[in-house]
Amino acid sequence: MVHILMEAEDDESLLVSFLNELLYFSAKGRMAENLTLIITHHKLDANISMLPKIGQLKDVKAATYNNLIIDKRGSGLETCIVFDI
Amino acid sequence: MNLNQFEKISDFEWRIARDTRPGMKVPVVVFASEVMLRDALQDRSIEQAINAAFLPGLVGTICVMPDVHQGYGFPIGGVAATDYETGVISPGAIGYDINCGIRLLCSNLPAQEAKPHIAEFTAALFRACPSGVGSDGIIRLNAKELKRVCETGSAWALKNGYASPQDIATTEDGGCIDGADFGSAGSRAAERGADQAGSLGAGNHFIEVDVVAQVFDENAANAMGIHQGSLALQIHSGSRGFGHQVCTDFVQKFQIAARKYNFDLPDRELVCAPLQSYEGQEYLAAMRCAANYAFCNRQLLAYSARKTFEDFFSGYHLLNVYDLAHNIGKIETHQIGKNSMKVCVHRKGATRAFPVGHPALTEQYRLIGQPVLVPGSMGTESWVLVGTSLGMQKSFGSCSHGAGRVLSRTQAKKQIRGDQLRTQLMRDGIYVQAGSLGGLAEEAPQAYKDIDSVIACIEGAGLGKRVARLTPLAVIKG
Numbered sequence: 078m079v080h081i082l083m084e085a086e087d088d089e090s091l092l093v094s095f096l097n098e099l100l101y102f103s104a105k106g107r108m109a110e111n112l113t114l115i116i117t118h119h120k121l122d123a124n125i126s127m128l129p130k131i132g133q134l135k136d137v138k139a140a141t142y143n144n145l146i147i148d149k150r151g152s153g154l155e156t157c158i159v160f161d162i
Numbered sequence: 163m164n165l166n167q168f169e170k171i172s173d174f175e176w177r178i179a180r181d182t183r184p185g186m187k188v189p190v191v192v193f194a195s196e197v198m199l200r201d202a203l204q205d206r207s208i209e210q211a212i213n214a215a216f217l218p219g220l221v222g223t224i225c226v227m228p229d230v231h232q233g234y235g236f237p238i239g240g241v242a243a244t245d246y247e248t249g250v251i252s253p254g255a256i257g258y259d260i261n262c263g264i265r266l267l268c269s270n271l272p273a274q275e276a277k278p279h280i281a282e283f284t285a286a287l288f289r290a291c292p293s294g295v296g297s298d299g300i301i302r303l304n305a306k307e308l309k310r311v312c313e314t315g316s317a318w319a320l321k322n323g324y325a326s327p328q329d330i331a332t333t334e335d336g337g338c339i340d341g342a343d344f345g346s347a348g349s350r351a352a353e354r355g356a357d358q359a360g361s362l363g364a365g366n367h368f369i370e371v372d373v374v375a376q377v378f379d380e381n382a383a384n385a386m387g388i389h390q391g392s393l394a395l396q397i398h399s400g401s402r403g404f405g406h407q408v409c410t411d412f413v414q415k416f417q418i419a420a421r422k423y424n425f426d427l428p429d430r431e432l433v434c435a436p437l438q439s440y441e442g443q444e445y446l447a448a449m450r451c452a453a454n455y456a457f458c459n460r461q462l463l464a465y466s467a468r469k470t471f472e473d474f475f476s477g478y479h480l481l482n483v484y485d486l487a488h489n490i491g492k493i494e495t496h497q498i499g500k501n502s503m504k505v506c507v508h509r510k511g512a513t514r515a516f517p518v519g520h521p522a523l524t525e526q527y528r529l530i531g532q533p534v535l536v537p538g539s540m541g542t543e544s545w546v547l548v549g550t551s552l553g554m555q556k557s558f559g560s561c562s563h564g565a566g567r568v569l570s571r572t573q574a575k576k577q578i579r580g581d582q583l584r585t586q587l588m589r590d591g592i593y594v595q596a597g598s599l600g601g602l603a604e605e606a607p608q609a610y611k612d613i614d615s616v617i618a619c620i621e622g623a624g625l626g627k628r629v630a631r632l633t634p635l636a637v638i639k640g
Contacts, residue, residue: 086417104403104407141413141431
């Protein structure tokens with residue numbers, strides 16, 4: 078189990094930062110199996126159970142800020158994130 | 163944007179005025195034919211070049227190469243120079259794969275003699291040069307050795323028997339950029355870099371076996387050791403996970419720095435910090451570590467490829483022609499108007515192309531100009547050019563880095579089947595060794611611009627001069 082605590086200046090930054098955290102673990106041969114996330118006021122508290130990565134089809138360099146906007150849709154949030162591959 | 167918003171300077175130069183958008187610091191110049199410019203307007207690359215013109219402390223113009231295509235924040239095929247004292251440095255204007263670059267080696271082996279053995283030779287190269295997603299490299303570095311690699315680049319390879327003095331002399335900056343500080347790069351980059359030295363990676367990285375099909379400038383080709391009909395080898399790779407992590411970390415750190423320095427930027431991937439600030443200097447030192455790692459990485463791959471070649475074709479040699487960076491930030495001196503200025507040149511998907519007599523060039527190339535390596539897409543031709551004085555004036559001594567994409571990877575995979583492509587390439591006499599068929603489809607020739615049109619624009623704009631043309635015989639994709 079991996080515990081991640083993060084804080085960023087806005088939600089977009091928090092999202093990119095968190096995804097890049099997952100990519101870092103992926104690069105080290107571990108992938109998220111289950112996760113519990115609590116996000117409040119640009120802060121993130123995550124508990125992630127990890128599995129050893131078996132294979133990977135794509136070399137994902139990073140999650141980017143390219144045209145990144147998080148929109149409110151009903152009771153949820155929606156965004157489109159571009160990865161550098 | 164549409165064509166009416168450009169001022170036509172020549173058949174190969176188009177200018178977007180500084181007052182096109184409030185906040186632009188400099189104009190944008192696109193080096194392209196009208197046809198290629200119209201194509202470039204189909205994606206966001208020109209918009210991204212305009213956004214790049216908002217970076218604080220820019221000098222001259224934002225330069226856009228004929229192979230431009232949409233990147234993340236900053237276009238691929240873009241060049242921006244910022245004042246050394248008052249300007250900024252932007253990780254996004256350099257790219258995630260810091261010092262991604264190309265190396266060309268040329269042999270004295272007639273390709274005709276090699277042709278019957280190409281499949282076997284390529285398979286041996288594939289085994290000798292690790293490739294694929296997250297692949298481990300030829301060697302594993304402990305923390306002490308990794309620090310040395312990052313701070314001394316290819317000199318580490320020379321010291322440890324993986325390079326010759328000729329390799330070092332024919333690498334941009336001698337394979338080492340001074341001012342690298344391993345501590346600035348961070349522990350995560352170090353963790354990712356330890357296993358990957360001497361590995362090709364995946365994506366658009368490749369090793370290609372070529373024949374020198376045509377020589378246009380005998381004098382320059384002789385100086386480079388390029389002979390018509392001979393076998394040549396290209397290696398395209400970068401700084402692997404080390405560089406990706408450095409860029410990721412600093413794009414994140416600079417989100418805060420950009421606010422601290424009140425930079426109002428149209429795209430968050432363009433975040434930057436003053437070059438002379440603590441943040442700017444820290445990134446510069448870390449970026450140089452990644453650049454040196456990449457120089458050493460390509461050197462290790464070249465060592466392994468050369469050993470394979472010499473085992474296979476006994477009695478022949480494979481000499482380095484040149485190794486260059488096409489994703490990098492460099493401190494250089496350029497003429498801006500009437501003033502000679504020290505600037506930070508950001509080249510993202512653009513190659514340095516210095517002319518005859520430039521002091522940064524090794525003695526071997528001072529009389530002919532810097533070799534500029536412009537690989538075509540898989541299955542098409544590649545070009546060797548030299549830098550020009552005109553390029554120094556127009557584009558901060560920069561040139562194209564390749565053909566440039568016209569289809570995204572996703573589009574390419576939808577339209578092209580990897581197995582059919584491999585069959586077609588084999589039918590065309592190009593042996594293919596690929597880690598995955600999907601990855602092969604992404605790099606299909608149809609996904610890229612026509613390389614000959616790119617070269618015509620480069621010559622038309624005066625940014626480079628033709629030396630030789632290479633035709634592929636075999637390609638290795640990660």
